Amino acid sequence: MECPTCGLFQRIPSLAGGQVAECCRCGAQLERRRGTTLISTPLAFCIASLAFYLALLVSALMTLNVHGRQNTISIHSGPIELVHQGLGIVATVVVSCTILLPGLVLGMMLLILYAGSRPELPRWICPVLAWYERLRPWSMIEVYVIGLLVAYSKLVDLAIVNLHAGTFLVGALMFTMAALDSTFDAEMIWAHGSIRSLPGLTSYDATRRPLPPSQNMLACSTCQLVLLSEAPVPDQADMGDCPRCGQILRRRKLDSVQATLSFLISAFLFYIPANLLPVMTVVWMGKGAPSTIMGGVFELWRSGLYFLAVLVLFASITLPCLKIVSLSAMLYCEWRRKAWHLVGMSKLYRVVVLIGRWSMIDVFMVSILVGVVRFAFLSHVNADTGVVFFMLVVILTIFAADVYDPRGLWDAVGLNAFQPVHPVAGDPGEGGLQKEGHVAICRPERRWSILPKPRARQGQVYKSQPHKPGQAGTFRLPAGDRKGCA
Ligand SMILES: [Zn+2]
């Protein structure tokens, strides 16, 4: 398969449960076999998550008690109050990320697991699985939980706060959804799908045949199926629909540099007002002033909540900055064709994609405070325009990381241009591990098979020696374990 981060085509041995295959050049995770059953374990977590989710919709989160006056909120009170304050755009995003999308992805997961349990994968499930993987990062229950924690810590000093079932349900939902993610194996579901024939592209078993030039190969960005073309494949052309998942095939993401650059510039322009304008005005007992993001961090620090202060500082100030700077550095390297810390850059890109959503903590916290502190003129919280700009920065940087193609970094310095190489004699063939020194060979088709019993230690990682420029990928096992796995 093709490494999604560096674009190196390589052949991976059949993995046993609990094993992980990493790219031998950049270290990205290529495949991971879960140590659990394919359908029943994720199904159990999916049903538990759905139960918690439905209960959460109808239960209260917390009650704020100020001098005998009470206000109880649930997960939708914050967005409703935001609409009343004229910030419908923030309310829409909060509702989507915390109510609509979590429900939608859980429903989609139920369909996917049902389809995966059938003897043959039905064709209607392909767009569902493709969209599941796109929408999953936008379901931000775990970020909402941290936002709730920050809001609670701010309130508990000022008044009596009673937590209700909803708070515990949202915490439980966070854990079951994380467990669902770590047990669901999308690659095994895709491997279950049937492959249609496609004009101009041929399916090819490269186990014992020469490695085709990588310019002639392309990997589906959705289901990772590798296809071979008779002629070199143009980088950005639409090559038709994937024969397995039906999504559009492109060798590289379309106009990734231009799109990333425009998202980054807009994010940078919004970053300035997001930090200068107040995000909310807290009026407590008739007194109060507008506060910015930085002001909120100082306030947490002064009340002795050092951990939360550092967390909010990191999520709201450092993260957007880190994302803008690191993506700009990648664009610069690609433009100047500089091979500058390629492995480090690829790692940085994966970190940026992984942690980008956590900047939403501040937006969720504002939405919770706005919903819960509503006591007419005496005490109330108003969201200000700063929060709109801040939210736009977070969303634009997530888009920028999403449209950027990190394989461009390796393409720019010519590391993805391979000549045909013949496999070394004595290749162990289908399903076997490659011996030391073998070239990387793509294996376009994988048969659907029941998970083999683990032959190696759980959690073992196959990884090669550090990469030297121009060297094809190799898989090596740690010396002590070689006997047990071969
Ligand atoms: Zn790689």
Ligand SMILES: [Zn+2]
């Ligand atoms: Zn595909």
